Amino acid sequence: MPKKSQYELEREANIAKNRALFEDLGLKDAVKGLGVASAKPQKSVAKPVQPKRVKREREEEVPRRQSRRLLTKVHGDLNETPEERKLREEEREKELIRLEEERLEAEEKARIAKRPRHDVLNFKTLAETDEPQELSKLSETMATVSQYEGPKRVGDPEAFNYGEEAKHQKAVKELRAQVEGLKVVARAKVTTNRIYCAAYHPEVTKDLIFFGDKHGQLGIWDARAPPDEGDEDNDIPPENREGGKYWRLQLHWPATSKSSISSIKFDPTDSHNLYTSSYDCTIRSLSFVSGTSTEIYSRNDGVLISSIDLPPTGQEMWISDGAGGVTHLDLRQDQSKARRYELSEAKIGSVSVNPVRPNFLLTASNSRYLKVWDARKLENIPVTLLGDSEELEDDSATQTLDFGGSIVNEHLDSKKGKGGFRGEWKHDKSASSAYWDPRGRQIVSTSYDDAIRIWDVDSAAFKGDNPFPDFKPFSRIRHNCQTGKWLTILRAQWSPNPDSYPHFTVGNMDHSLDIYSSKGDLITQLADRTRISAVQAVTCSHPSIVERAASGNASGRCILWAPESVGFNS
Template identity: 75%
Template sequence: MTSDFCCFQALPLPSRRFASSKMASKSQYELEREANIAKNRALFENLGLKQAVQSLGVSKSAKSSAKPVQPKRVKRERVEEVLPRRQSRRLLSKLNSDVEETSEERKLREEEEAKEEERRAEAQEKARMAKRPRHDTLNFKTLAETDQPQELSSLSITMETIPQTAHRRVGDPEAFVFKDDKKDERAVQEIREKVQNLKVVSRAKVVTERIYCVVYHPEVSKDIIFFGDKHGTLGIWDARAPPDEEDDDGDIAPENREGGKYWRLQLHWPATSKSSISSIKLDPIDTHNLYTSSYDCTIRSLSFVSGTSKEIYATDGVLISCIDLPPNGHEMWVSDVAGGATHLDLREDKSKARRYELSDQKIGCISVNPSRPNFLLTASNSRFLKVWDARKLNGMPVNLLDQAAQESSADDSTRSTLEFDAEIVNKYLDSKDGKGGFRGEWKHDKSASSAYWDPRGRQIISTSYDDTLRLWDIDSKLFGTKTAFPQLKPFSHVNHNCQTGRWVTILRAQWSPNPDVYPHFTVGNMRHSLDIYSGKGDLITQLSDPTMVSAVQAVTCSHPNIVERAASGNASGRCVLWAPESP
């Protein structure tokens, strides 16, 4: 009894107190956990798994699953310059006037404040007007960019050297129609020999924003190309003009220098994406005049003879997507994003236009048949390609409209665009008088982004978001009938990636406007090449140069008279001329 008591007393009191507090601090969960660990340890030892036994237990050096603490980033103290506090000049002068300002001084001060307020209001009004579309006639000086001086006299000299003639040539619908396939192959081979070795001979950043459209001037002595960009700017590029002597490019490598000369004219306002130039067309009977349509809801005519730009048509808030003219140059057809096609007679006042609702969705492209101008071609977001007889559309009587529209049309001074909605159009085309107005249609798998007649007015090329280029060949005899085409079915399907996305202009296959050669067309390629196909859908060549071209050449065109010429543009505003290398 004594020995046990002595042993008990030998235990230090502080250690006993610590042990009891430690046991008391353990929860029921921890006690059960330790029991499970002991049980598993015994089981693994019986199985001979020593490594597993060593990993059991509460290890003081166990790794944490939390991420290591990142060092704090010490914010650099911002040193702000202490500026004098802004004070109202009017209130300050009013306080001072009680002490030292005389009546004459107060009068002068008030006059000065009134003038300053007037100048401020005038500046605000100018800024507001600068953001609005301009509908008046403007000269080149106003159109030229203010932030970058341009030598407009050189533009005038360049255009003066070009004859002012008609340029739109129409092909024979029966030309290049061969029954023997070998003749087609020989014709294609002739073109291939001319275009397969085209190189990048000139390039320049003609405009500053994404290129939406392009047209090649028919002059054979020069390479003059017009580009329309996202912010309403028209770029005019003389691609092979010699550089000015004062240009200092000595520190730039030759392959990186800009080629030719270019000028920029701000045709449409404001200079934002609200004014994108959607289409450019040269006047078929005057090579010194061109037409541009824009998302600012206007169409303008630019004359290099008078040096002015004037508005020829404007919609009431409906965006214009495309324009086209017949070879006579006196008329124009306009498509819009609301599914309408508008007919303009350029010899009449712009208020005498007639608009027909031909689709329930955006019509992105309209094309006039060059050899048979009465036939129209439309491509829309509704997936349909459709052929129309314009004679029937323009023959639609005004009395089909409501009374208010008839009364406004009777008074030329107040007449606005005559609106024939879809119900009226369909009802008329189904009637005896309207028979033959609608000639045929074809539905694509996805949205049809473009469709164009070839220079002969016989073939059609369409581009669609379903990644397919389609070709049609319509027999000339069918145009002479008054009934719908029996089967508007494409004879060729070409697989082509058309998924341009948001930042690249929609791809549109464009016919070569040259009627003297075998029909062929150009189209951009998402792999940075410019592709040339024959009218039968055969790939002729792919033009590319990774050292000079590193972006999608989304917008393309061909010279109207020279086979060995092509031009393209990308989303940054850079333009490329493809031609044979200089000897």
């Protein structure tokens, strides 16, 4: 017979114990249900005596002391006269009215805090954040910038158009020698939230970079400004300190994701003026001279503004939106004179104005298409196609003229609209962005199909009204563009410097900043594994200095790339 385990022995002992207990109580049927041979009854162990709980008598509540002044105010004094009672009741009624007015005022302030701000705002108002900021330094920096008068240059379409491959390779080699040694010379958390866009000011004596974030905040970073006295921490190595000086202006309101700054552009003729577009459906102009921000355009239909661009004259603006439209705004006229054209059935993520031939527009949309348009033909669309002219006269004073897709297509198919549509290319997935280069002849696009493509349009193709012949990219670069939900979309950005060999920067999911030539050659990958551990999704370059680039990530931290000889905070 196999030996019983300890568990089985304990189980049988418990059953025997229970059997004896049931027999003592006279529960024989329960004993039979135990299913084990009867055992000798065991003596029951007496339970310990539990102390009796004494019910605690509830103490009588002693009436609390009350203020005689308050009692008199509410209920009145028993000895008060009718005149005194009337006066007391009037005072109490006034107090209730005051409290109600305060409540309504607080609710109104809360409502206002959730609405966009349409009035003129100064630096002091814009700088009202949870952290104190030294506005005097900002004013000094802006005053320095306002004195800058840089050259207003336009690219040459035939520049760097070498016929021999050897000349291209030589230019690429020279460019690589200039940028491959760029290092992290400054870094700082310039904005509170994720960086959405950036722009490099043309000032050559400073590295002044502007960043727009997810919550409508504009970060202004003087990246190589020396630290203030007393700010230096001797316990932290210079390369790990916050570099330069930065200020945060709440340019768009409310401070939520509904006000993300989607685009930043400097006025081409006045670098003291900055334009920003936002998901709050407004465009604002920030003047460094007056220190104020003014709204120049707004929408009330809730359609998000995705990007803006300006021709070299700086007198007009083109605006793309999330409903597949592109709006033309003449900055010399009231915004009610704006004209919107529906050019896609899906969101247009970017619009780019050709810097040399400003009547040619480039759009990239979620419909996968990159398209080129002649704006002169769009502006020729007769207003009569919109319907009753009397109604239009009444409406035009208060809203943008909106030409739907069917009206645009009808006009482009007509004799007057011939040449308005010049070419297109369909990506495998959504086209994130597309931009003209400074010479106005090359295009770079990024797409969710994990590719960067480059086009080269001959100058002769812009003449006449015929579509571009053989409009297809000559270079396709494999590049991971799967940023997902938490990263800003990667966009390849041309260097705006017309004097250097054409090249562009783009963020890399491997935490580097990549630089490519206009021929698709990888010039260099700027990285620093010891100091950078995030995707540099947003990039930009200095308009005049080749050896300068900047980038920003999803936490609001920004990087200045420059020669190591520049040093830290020098």
